[in-house]
Amino acid sequence: MQQTSTDLIIIGGGPIGLACALAAKNNGLGYVVLEKGCLVNSLYHYPVNMTFFSTSERLEIGGIPFVSNQPKPGRNEALEYYRRVAVAAKLNIRLFEKAETIVRESGQFEINTSAGNHFTAKYVIIATGFHDLPYxxxxxxxxxxxxxxxxxxxxxxxxxxxxxxxxxxxxxxxxxxxxxxxxxxxxxxxxxxxxxxxxxxxxxxxxxxxxxxxxxxxxxxxxxxxxxxxxxxxxxxxxxxxxxxxxxxATGYQPDLPFLRKAGIELSADETRKPAYNPDTHETNVPGIYLAGVICGGMDTHSLFIENSREHAEKIISHIIAAK
The missing domain is CATH 3.50.50.60 (FAD/NAD(P)-binding domain)
Structure with missing residues (x-):
């Protein structure tokens, strides 16, 4: 078992999780990204011939250009882009390592993973998307x-x-x-x-x-x-x-809301089951835990996308830096 202490744990290695990692690194924060599958795991599970609604520039993160053959890129181009981002920025990512529990102890969060490792951090960002559980x-x-x-x-x-x-x-x-x-x-x-x-x-x-x-x-x-x-x-x-x-x-997918509840994050009582968070800072009702990306919408998985979630990273990291 490995024990690691850092400023920030980012749960989810999709595009928004990577955007949070880039923002953290650019602001001098220590961080680790925990991803339960491969890099940008959700995109990997898209159909091989899938084409995005969005144009390539709307899928860019961290100001790194995304050049595609067509205005609307395909799955394989997106996989290559995000892989190159991770390599170029030398992001600290732990793949095939699922965060299983988040517990707050003495002002720190303790995260145990599927690999048997133990992490402590003052802040946590959950950016797990919604492809976890099929309907x-x-x-x-x-x-x-x-x-x-x-x-x-x-x-x-x-x-x-x-x-x-x-x-x-x-x-x-x-x-x-x-x-x-x-x-x-x-x-x-x-x-x-x-x-x-x-x-x-x-x-x-x-x-x-x-x-x-x-x-x-x-x-x-x-x-x-x-x-x-x-x-x-x-x-x-x-x-x-x-x-x-x-x-x-092809009946759709839903976010892992039980994981949020176990971390103490409140969910709305209506059918959207929207997590409680401040839209200006993305901090949840649990101080120090933030939400980024599609997970912010709860069951309303069609309101948030890569292109309108990229800004979450800067909001969160700016709030963390101001609080330090």
Missing amino acids: LLNVPGEELPKVTHYYNDPHFYAFQKVLVAGANNSAVDAALETWRKGADVTMVIRKGEIGRRVKYWVKPDIENRISEGSIKAYFNSTITAIRETEVDIQTPDGPVTIANDMVIA
């Missing part, structure tokens, strides 16, 4: 190996009977990309239309493929059971059973 279908058969909540590469699904659950960007990308690789694709959508947040240059594509019958879609419908070679669907016209090889449950 489950909660139906029989969801545990089968053919079911995934993390769609990645369309080639894997070539010539298979694929069911895609969901109607937003991840689901639409999965449906179109696997269909173009030769899959027989069926979508199951809880509401009566494709999601309104679907990228504007993709939405007409999926609607046209459904309209012409290339991709089958059951609207106002839900999955009720999954078996090795079939899936049961409840539709407005009654139950339907279809032949199936693979299920992509």
